[in-house]
Amino acid sequence: xxxxxxxxxxxxxxxxxxxxxxxxxxxxxxxxxxxxxxxxxxxxxxxxxxxxxxxxxxxxxxxxxxxxxxxxxxxxxxxxxxxxxxxxxxxxxxxxxxxxxxxxxxxxxxxxxxxxxxxxxxxxxxxxxxxxxxxxxxxxxxxxxxxxxxxxxxxxxxxxxxxxxxxxxxxxxxxxxxxxxxxxxxxxxxxxxxxxxxxxxxxxxxxxxxxxxxxxxxxxxxxxxxxxxxxxxxxxxxxxxxxxxxxxxxxxxxxxxxxxxxxxxxxxxxxxxxxxxxxxxxxxxxxxxxxxxxxxxxxxxxxxxxxxxxxxxxxxxxxxxxxxxxxxxxxxxxxxxxxxxxxxxxxxxxxxxxxxxxxxxxxxxxxxxxxxxxxxxxxxxxxxxxxxxxxxxxxxxxxxxxxxxxxxxxxxxxxxxxxxxxxxxxxxxxxxxxx
Amino acid sequence: xxxxxxxxxxxxxxxxxxxxxxxxxxxxxxxxxxxxxxxxxxxxxxxxxxxxxxxxxxxxxxxxxxxxxxxxxxxxxxxxxxxxxxxxxxxxxxxxxxxxxxxxxxxxxxxxxxxxxxxxxxxxxxxxxxxxxxxxxxxxxxxxxxxxxxxxxxxxxxxxxxxxxxxxxxxxxxxxxxxxxxxxxxxxxxxxxxxxxxxxxxxxxxxxxxxxxxxxxxxxxxxxxxxxxxxxxxxxxxxxxxxxxxxxxxxxxxxxxxxxxxxxxxxxxxxxxxxxxxxxxxxxxxxxxxxxxxxxxxxxxxxxxxxxxxxxxxxxxxxxxxxxxxxxxxxxxxxxxxxxxxxxxxxxxxxxxxxxxxxxxxxxxxxxxxxxxxxxxxxxxxxxxxxxxxxxxxxxxxxxxxxxxxxxxxxxxxxxxxxxxxxxxxxxxxxxxxxxxxxxxxxxxxxxxxxxxxxxxxxxxxxxxxxxxxxxxxxxxxxxxxxxxxxxxxxxxxxxxxxxxxxxxxx
Numbered sequence: 013x014x015x016x017x018x019x020x021x022x023x024x025x026x027x028x029x030x031x032x033x034x035x036x037x038x039x040x041x042x043x044x045x046x047x048x049x050x051x052x053x054x055x056x057x058x059x060x061x062x063x064x065x066x067x068x069x070x071x072x073x074x075x076x077x078x079x080x081x082x083x084x085x086x087x088x089x090x091x092x093x094x095x096x097x098x099x100x101x102x103x104x105x106x107x108x109x110x111x112x113x114x115x116x117x118x119x120x121x122x123x124x125x126x127x128x129x130x131x132x133x134x135x136x137x138x139x140x141x142x143x144x145x146x147x148x149x150x151x152x153x154x155x156x157x158x159x160x161x162x163x164x165x166x167x168x169x170x171x172x173x174x175x176x177x178x179x180x181x182x183x184x185x186x187x188x189x190x191x192x193x194x195x196x197x198x199x200x201x202x203x204x205x206x207x208x209x210x211x212x213x214x215x216x217x218x219x220x221x222x223x224x225x226x227x228x229x230x231x232x233x234x235x236x237x238x239x240x241x242x243x244x245x246x247x248x249x250x251x252x253x254x255x256x257x258x259x260x261x262x263x264x265x266x267x268x269x270x271x272x273x274x275x276x277x278x279x280x281x282x283x284x285x286x287x288x289x290x291x292x293x294x295x296x297x298x299x300x301x302x303x304x305x306x307x308x309x310x311x312x313x314x315x316x317x318x319x320x321x322x323x324x325x326x327x328x329x330x331x332x333x334x335x336x337x338x339x340x341x342x343x344x345x346x347x348x349x350x351x352x353x354x355x356x357x358x359x360x361x362x363x364x365x366x367x368x369x370x371x372x373x374x375x376x377x378x379x380x381x382x383x384x385x386x387x388x389x390x391x392x393x394x395x396x397x398x399x400x401x402x403x404x405x406x407x408x409x410x411x412x413x414x415x416x417x418x419x420x421x422x423x424x425x426x427x428x429x430x431x432x433x434x435x436x437x438x439x440x441x442x443x444x445x446x447x
Numbered sequence: 448x449x450x451x452x453x454x455x456x457x458x459x460x461x462x463x464x465x466x467x468x469x470x471x472x473x474x475x476x477x478x479x480x481x482x483x484x485x486x487x488x489x490x491x492x493x494x495x496x497x498x499x500x501x502x503x504x505x506x507x508x509x510x511x512x513x514x515x516x517x518x519x520x521x522x523x524x525x526x527x528x529x530x531x532x533x534x535x536x537x538x539x540x541x542x543x544x545x546x547x548x549x550x551x552x553x554x555x556x557x558x559x560x561x562x563x564x565x566x567x568x569x570x571x572x573x574x575x576x577x578x579x580x581x582x583x584x585x586x587x588x589x590x591x592x593x594x595x596x597x598x599x600x601x602x603x604x605x606x607x608x609x610x611x612x613x614x615x616x617x618x619x620x621x622x623x624x625x626x627x628x629x630x631x632x633x634x635x636x637x638x639x640x641x642x643x644x645x646x647x648x649x650x651x652x653x654x655x656x657x658x659x660x661x662x663x664x665x666x667x668x669x670x671x672x673x674x675x676x677x678x679x680x681x682x683x684x685x686x687x688x689x690x691x692x693x694x695x696x697x698x699x700x701x702x703x704x705x706x707x708x709x710x711x712x713x714x715x716x717x718x719x720x721x722x723x724x725x726x727x728x729x730x731x732x733x734x735x736x737x738x739x740x741x742x743x744x745x746x747x748x749x750x751x752x753x754x755x756x757x758x759x760x761x762x763x764x765x766x767x768x769x770x771x772x773x774x775x776x777x778x779x780x781x782x783x784x785x786x787x788x789x790x791x792x793x794x795x796x797x798x799x800x801x802x803x804x805x806x807x808x809x810x811x812x813x814x815x816x817x818x819x820x821x822x823x824x825x826x827x828x829x830x831x832x833x834x835x836x837x838x839x840x841x842x843x844x845x846x847x848x849x850x851x852x853x854x855x856x857x858x859x860x861x862x863x864x865x866x867x868x869x870x871x872x873x874x875x876x877x878x879x880x881x882x883x884x885x886x887x888x889x890x891x892x893x894x895x896x897x898x899x900x901x902x903x904x905x906x907x908x909x910x911x912x913x914x915x916x917x918x919x920x921x922x923x924x925x926x927x928x929x930x931x932x933x934x935x936x937x938x939x940x941x942x943x944x945x946x947x948x949x950x951x952x953x954x
Binding site: 035042 | 456835840846847
């Protein structure tokens with residue numbers, strides 16, 4: 013028993029934490045789920061029943077397959093487990109089918125496959141604690157063999173993924189499914205990126221223009237800018253934005269950090285920083301960005317946050333505003349306490365523990381940043397508790413979304429700029445990382 | 448305290464678990480005509496809001512006592528009235544007289560669950576946090592870990608936020624009482640306990656230890672001086688709080704008697720349904736309910752209860768100490784649960800609360816007991832459709848305790864507080880060193896049996912001739928466990944001596 017005890021003791025806090033989080037996920041099984049539930053049920057059905065040649069052409073349901081082939085294979089693998097839970101969910105024509113067993117299967121599939129994420133976190137934590145060495149990698153020596161082997165790996169993986177579809181001449185169809193430029197500039201809920209600010213500026217200018225009689229009211233399109241399924245829309249005052257324009261903006265935003273990585277390498281942490289900057293730049297300037305995409309920047313930044321106070325500060329601003337921007341996605345009343353509690357839990361813990369970690373250095377936030385973060389509280393109260401009881405709810409139902417989006421866009425843009433400055437002004441690191 | 452933010456995180460975790468459990472079904476959901484405890488609480492809001500106080504406990508055309516008549520003391524009624532006023536503000540249909548019977552909607556469920564959460568947040572959770580912060584001779588980390596484990600105790604969460612009850616109010620007040628009395632705030636402590644008692648009459652299980660502890664304190668201070676003054680002040684506090692709560696019902700004798708009749712339904716028999724106590728388990732072999740007349744049943748139950756708790760209570764009067772008080776709370780409540788009249792399975796929570804309080808002293812045994820206590824309510828939880836949250840919260844609780852207290856490293860005589868007992872036995876039986884090992888084996892046996900029974904209850908159908916087979920087995924196994932714990936806790940109480948405590952301090 014003592015041996016079991018010692019083993020259990022040293023199996024340690026990480027296992028307990030991972031298990032605890034997994035159990036919390038199990039408690040969330042009966043909560044709200046969005047249309048994405050039907051999306052994935054549909055993909056299970058498609059991949060299970062139809063031959064590969066039909067996967068990207070199938071359109072019985074409006075939720076067509078719009079992820080790359082490996083995801084389709086993943087759904088195919090899952091569907092073989094799904095059939096033991098409820099074979100009815102695998103019928104393509106069973107639109108919006110959701111028995112309790114289907115729900116259970118779907119939820120458990122997410123919880124189970126999260127094991128990969130948990131393992132990755134475990135390995136990253138070992139790196140941070142310094143148990144793993146960075147390896148004596150030389151970052152500024154060009155190696156033809158290294159480049160070729162990297163290129164070969166990328167090619168092989170892509171070939172494996174797209175090969176069958178290339179053989180079937182379906183690449184254009186896949187491309188049109190993966191990158192649906194017919195959707196609007198902004199997602200229905202307005203990701204808090206640059207274009208949200210751009211839209212608001214355009215709206216403000218148009219209102220001012222109308223008031224000052226500079227614009228002709230008959231020329232202004234009535235279509236709302238918020239629907240995601242609508243065709244491209246026109247901006248009124250500022251120039252309209254095309255997918256090409258967003259691509260160019262993203263490229264321009266990404267290039268400085270990439271050049272920095274090439275010519276002023278800062279070791280693996282520099283690589284991570286560049287990765288985060290690229291993710292953030294794409295989020296800020298991309299076409300039809302979904303709010304979920306902010307997670308692509310937040311997660312890698314969490315690794316850096318425990319090592320430098322500046323990174324910690326940027327991380328905390330980004331993560332708090334990023335999480336808050338996801339609130340409109342969970343709009344149901346039973347889930348309101350859950351999202352507030354989890355947000356408070358994470359925010360309080362991360363701020364306090366990082367403050368304790370860096371207590372010997374300068375404070376993490378200046379007064380402006382503190383004010384901004386504290387402002388999230390009143391914003392939430394206004395949007396979710398006060399606004400629904402006002403008369404504006406019927407006339408302008410999108411105002412909470414707009415306010416949330418704009419407020420968070422400010423924070424995210426600020427983090428992006430701060431991170432960029434730290435990357436561009438940071439000192440280059442030598443050949444190997446000293447520990 | 449430093450690390451206040453960790454305590455905040457623990458409370459937030461506790462609240463998150465509570466709210467996510469509350470998203471599941473409640474007792475009697477969608478089951479007309481009687482529904483369940485959820486409908487009972489809603490009905491009490493309807494009654495207290497629409498009828499004058501004089502009619503709350505009486506049978507009338509507007510108040511049919513057969514349909515969930517009020518059977519808790521006045522504070523529950525006042526609480527229901529308060530909730531009813533809020534309900535009226537949101538949607539009067541929820542408490543409309545007669546027409547709101549069986550009212551079920553998503554919005555109403557949210558409202559009811561919120562009332563439980565608010566009551567918990569105002570009364571029980573602060574008591575737990577304060578209790579853990581005030582623990583002596585423990586590091587801050589251990590205090591926070593202790594709070595986490597207590598707040599994660601599955602039994603209370605599942606009953607309050609799943610089945611639907613307000614146990615956190617009465618248990619919270621009782622805990623405030625324990626706090627007050629343990630830290631020499633005797634008057635406030637007894638006031639808090641009186642409030643608990645006036646919320647649910649089952650708190651009487653805890654009343655004897657409170658009485659004995661306070662009496663012991665009075666004796667210690669000397670009955671001729673300060674002790675007598677304290678005794679008088681306590682008597683006044685208790686009387687005053689009772690009068691305050693029962694004021695509307697003291698107006699005439701019939702009112703008071705009727706309330707008492709509703710609180711103590713002596714006509715209902717030794718036990719109802721399946722409960723993990725001795726009488727129900729014994730009736731598997733011998734149907735005592737049918738053999739013995741009602742009066743004999745009451746007398747036997749009375750005798751067994753009081754004989755089993757007497758030693759601990761006497762010791763508490765003679766040697767009052769906070770530690771002895773907590774263990775006596777456990778022992779007394781367990782005696783009442785096992786041997787008393789008309790015990791319901793949810794009354795095990797009255798034993799679980801004191802066990803939570805001694806979690807940091809005997810983590811292994813406490814965790815074991817708390818797991819069994821949740822298991823004993825399995826049939827009830829399954830009936831309410833709470834299988835998934837039950838499994839998850841039990842696993843979470845077990846992992847939390849195992850990690851925070853390293854329970855599997857604490858199974859030696861000293862950690863189990865059985866050292867003085869073992870030494871006494873070794874005077875007659877020198878080779879009596881195997882007690883910890885026996886306890887380990889019993890633990891494994893218990894856990895395996897509970898896991899197997901749970902699996903069987905979930906997956907198999909009971910045989911046609913014995914439809915209650917699994918419920919009875921669950922009760923029987925739990926009862927055996929509880930009897931073992933009764934013996935164990937009484938051993939700790941009786942063999943707990945000053946010398947042992949001094950030795951611990953020296954070490």
